[in-house]
Amino acid sequence: MYPLTTISEIGRHESKDVRLEGWLYNLRESGKLLFPIFRDGSGVIQGVVAKNAVRPEVFETIKNLTQESSVKIEGRVRADKRAPGGYELDVSGVEVLHRVAESDPFPISLKEHGVDFLMEHRHLWVRSPRQAAILRVRAQIIKAARDFFDERGFTLTDPPILTPAACEGTTTLFPVDYFDEQAYLTQSGQLYIEATAMSLGKVYSFGPTFRAEKSKTRRHLTEFWMVEPELAFATLDDIMNLAEGLIAFIVARCLEHRRADLTTIGRDLSALEQITPPFPRITYDQAVKMLEDGHARGVLETKFVWGGDLGSPDETYLSTQFTKPVMIHRYPAQVKAFYMEPDPVRSELALCVDMLAPEGYGEIIGGSQRVASYELLQQRIKEHGLPEEAFKWYLDLRKYGSVPHGGFGMGIERVVGWICGLEHVRETIPFPRTLHRLYP
RNA sequence: UCCUCAGUAGCUCAAUGGCAGAGCAUCCGGCUGUUAACCGGAGGGUUGUAGGUUCGAGUCCUACCUGAGGAGCCA
Structure with a gap:
């Protein structure tokens, strides 16, 4: 033989x-x-x-x-x-x-198909060369992220998927009956890895995340995967340096190991080869100036007013102004989550950062330095109308040796979508879950 | 939740209010270098559902269903 x-x-x-x-x-x-x-x-x-x-x-x-x-x-x-x-x-x-019967041939031909048909046959669609290439790039991105953290002394700590309450209290959660008690599928592991960071110093989590928002856009799934690092004794600058290093490392790995797949997908490799540190960093104030300029030139329809969160068209505009991912830091605290540390210089700003991928792909990373003071965190929980009882354990972290700390979350699917140059994140995960799709 | 668009053969799409069609797929035939091969032939339809206007509706109107793109929200 x-x-x-x-x-x-x-x-x-x-x-x-x-x-x-x-x-x-x-x-x-x-x-x-x-x-x-x-x-x-x-x-x-x-x-x-x-x-x-x-x-x-x-x-x-x-x-x-x-x-x-x-x-x-x-x-x-x-x-x-x-x-x-x-x-x-x-x-x-x-x-x-x-032998496949000719009376019932393989439904996905080499010709063009519509989105609905392909999604209905996702279990067969994954066999196409392009989809297989995307899944190999996804696997490489995940491996690169894990290697990056493992090689830098981070410990993987998995947060729970079933949680008793909202982590951030903003988004809609999937309810689950937990032995006659109300539970929810996690929307972020962050609060839990803040706890393990106080044990192990540098930690990260990698797992699924669920959002029941009725979002119907190319950037949204109801079930997606996040990598979240969390560091004790870290400032916003440490967070930004880490995020920059991670993205540069992932892109380099993909160019090294998955070049043929990226070519199969039709990706412009020269755009990826530019993704080397340092990445541009601008403040929210500077971003607002750029948006005002964009509006003055007629590129943006609505005039941006200082104090609001960046809308989707705003992010798209900003990300097209750079050839590398851009980090926008220090947003107004009022539009950000309750756990973000205020800027000591201007207390109306939060020590947070969003990283927007270039070519109009938008937000791929969101992170911040966390509130370290027990009193301030308690006050913020009240201001946001959150149930203090549910956050008692989280407040405990500020009671016993609180330190400056922070981290970020990186959405795997958005990074895959950007690196592969895809139109929609639904192709970045083997079986996407969207607003109107639970099959196959 | 709101805005916009779409639904016709297994798939991708045509059809001025006037006989429902093409390419691909399947089947039959041809071709010794094909590259989504090509050439010839065959079969394949409750035009998303319900109602309405009309001599006549795939086409116009109403409602509903399903899906897509976007907004908000987010990674």
């Missing part, structure tokens, strides 16, 4: 006979020549079957194969300049594991 290999490794077997296990991606034929294209999860390769070069049953079997039928293939690897991957396979043998 010939050695088993994968399509991505097939170059090592040039001029040798090998076996492959995979699926038929497409079949072209030209009289007595067949061009079956196989995929095996690692890549795609074209086979060549000449009628006068193989046993009749091999030719007939491949001629009658249907799209996505599963097969074991034998053949000789041949370098060919015409092949996109550099190699072709001169097929000598085939074993059909499962």
Whole structure:
């Protein structure tokens, strides 16, 4: 029996006979020549079957194969300049594991499809080369983020997914019946990793997050994944340096390990190659000036007034003004979460930062230095109308050796969407959950 | 919750208020280098649902259903 290999490794077997296990991606034929294209999860390769070069049953079997039928293939690897991957396979043998019935063909053809149809068939759509490439980039981004923190002395601490109350009290949560008690799916692990940061110093969490907001945009999922680092003895500058380092590290890793996939997806690599530190940092005040300028030039419809949060068109505008991710820091405290530390110089500002990805992708990171004072935090909880009882444990963290600390959250799907250059985050996760989609 | 748009063959889309069509997919035939292959042929329809206007509705009107894009909110 010939050695088993994968399509991505097939170059090592040039001029040798090998076996492959995979699926038929497409079949072209030209009289007595067949061009079956196989995929095996690692890549795609074209086979060549000449009628006068193989046993009749091999030719007939491949001629009658249907799209996505599963097969074991034998053949000789041949370098060919015409092949996109550099190699072709001169097929000598085939074993059909499962032949797709022509009465019920694979629904996703090589032609164009609509969003609704593709989402309804997401379980099959993930087989397409482009979607597989995106999922490989996603995996690389996650690995890079974890390596980044692991290599810098952070400890992974997983916060609970079932929580008793809102973390921030702003967004809508998914309620869950917890043995006749009201529980919610977590919207952030931050409050919990503030606790573990006081134990381990530098921690991070990586897990799913749930928001029941009725958002219908290219940037929103109801279930998404976040990486959240939290550092004891950290200031806003430390947070911004860490965020900058993380994003630069992730982009470099993708360019190093997933270049072929990014090319498959059609990403402009030169835009990613510019993503090196330092990233521009501007204050909220400076951002407001830029927005006023944008309005004066007629690019932005509505005039921005100091004191409000940045709207979606505002963020898009700002992010198109830079070729690197831009960090906007020190927003008015009134539009930000209750746990953010006020700026000691101007107490009406919060020590917070949002990082906006370039090319109009918008917010990918949101972070802040946290309130360290027990009295101030208690006051903020009251001001925001939050139930103090639910935050008793959180207040405890300021009672026993409180220190300046902070962290940020990075939305995995938005980073994947930006790095891959996608139109919508629904393609960045194997099975997206959106406002109107719970299937498959 | 609000605004905008869409729903016709398995898929992607056409069709001035006047016979419901094309490409792809499937099936049959042709082609020894095809690249979303190409060429010839065949089958395939309750035009999202309900009502209304009209001699006549895929097309116009009303309501509803489903989905998409955006706002707000957020990562």
